[in-house]
Amino acid sequence: MTLEVWLTYLIAGIVLSVSPGAGAVNTMSNGMSYGFKYSLISILGLQLGLALQFVLVGIGLGAIVAQSALAFSIIKWAGVAYLIYLGIMKFRQRGAFDLNAHNEPKVPPFTLFAKAVLVNVTNPKSIVFLVALLPQFINPQAPQALQFTILGLTSVGVDLLVMLGYALLATQLAVFIRSEKHMRFQNRVFGGMFIGAGSLLAVATPK
Structure with missing residues (x-):
């Protein structure tokens, strides 16, 4: 893999990660x-969800999903249902935002982790995107495992940095969420965004 090829993939990865989606x-x-x-x-x-997607694509499941309407539909509707479920739960959540950074969250850390994994794993559009994109950057004459590893680490690294940026932005905005009224408004906004993401998945079709 040449430097030019890697830089091209890097740019594509940045654009994909910065674009607002379920992960953001x-x-x-x-x-x-x-x-x-x-x-x-x-x-x-x-x-972890993104890494699992790369593994799935690497072992051929991504190609199956891209070619099979049934497989795509099963994963798509699982993603739709989960995102809408997250949206409904967020929409119904109540309570004021506590600015005390030392307080424990109201959900276990593992729950936050597991939900985030499922957000990425149940996004079939990402799998189809990887199936369509990765072959353009793979040299069939060179060891493919190494190339695939480089591209996977690049995507994870880029997405990690972009998500850190989103998190920092969110925590800066959090100072404006001091009352139950504001918190309820914030929950409904993000709940609506989750439901919107699920609705977009509902109309997605394999390319």
């Missing part, structure tokens, strides 16, 4: 609700 919504929601420290847990979960 999840990160900002957790950043505003629980603070930067605990949002890191969800960010790590997102990266």
Whole structure:
């Protein structure tokens, strides 16, 4: 893999990560609700979900999903249902935002981590995107495992940095969420965004 090829992939990865999606919504929601420290847990979960997607694509499942309408539909509707579920739960959540950084979150850290993993794993559009994108950057004449590892680490690294940026932005905005009224408004905004992401998945079709 040449430097030019890697830089091209890097640019594509940055554009994909910066574009608002379910992962960004999840990160900002957790950043505003629980603070930067605990949002890191969800960010790590997102990266595990992304890494799992790379593994799935690497062993051929991504190609199956891209070619099979049934497989795509099963994963798509699982993602739709989960995102809408997150949206409804967030929409119904009540309570004022506590600015005390030393307070424990109202959900266990593992729950934040697991939810973030599922947000990425149940996003079939990302799998189809990887299936369409990765072959363009793989040299069939060179060891493919090494190339795939480089591209995977690049994507995870880029997404990690972008999500950290989203989390920092969210924690800065959190100072404006001091009352139950504001918190209820924030929960409904992010709940609506989760439901919107699920609705977009519902109309997604394999390319």
